[in-house]
Amino acid sequence: MPDFFRTASGGADVFIRLTPRGGADAIEGVEETADGRAHLKARVRAAPEKGAANKALEKLLAHALGIPKGQVSVASGATARLKTLRVTGDEGDIVRKLRALAASSGR
Template sequence: MTRPWRLLTDGLEVRVRATPRGGRDAVEGIETRADGLPILKVRVRAAPEDGAANAAIRAVLAEALGCPARAVTLAAGATARVKLFRVAGDGQALAARIGALLGP
């Protein structure tokens, strides 16, 4: 299965499908969309108002990857359901951590 992240020279780029008002804050796994694009499913309790859901997704990703929230930035898709986040740091280590979180 293709992974929804891509290594960068200074970190990792992660494609996320947001589920705001999802009842809990969690990374739920990988899904392949109908167009074949893999995405990381992230559910948050926050509503999609005033950037609250984006901030919650940022926090969930930071916690899951074991990095500070300031290392995670929204690169594209502020108002879209599918978003692109960049995570600063050692890309290989970040990819290994997210891979371990999701399992084989």
């Protein structure tokens, strides 16, 4: 399975499929699409109105990685289910945390 993230200078870009109004805030593992791309599956309770679901997703990923929420932001896909979140910080540290997150969420 391909990685659900790519490293970038000063951090990583994480590919996520978000389900807003999902009943709970949770990361549900890694999923591969028919075209061979991988992404984290996540759900949040917030509705996709006025950026509430995106903010909840940023907070959820930051909490799951154990980093300040200011280090996570939506880089693309603000109004789409498939999003790219930018995580800033030490690349090696972020990659380790992302791999551990995938392993603990059932990858």
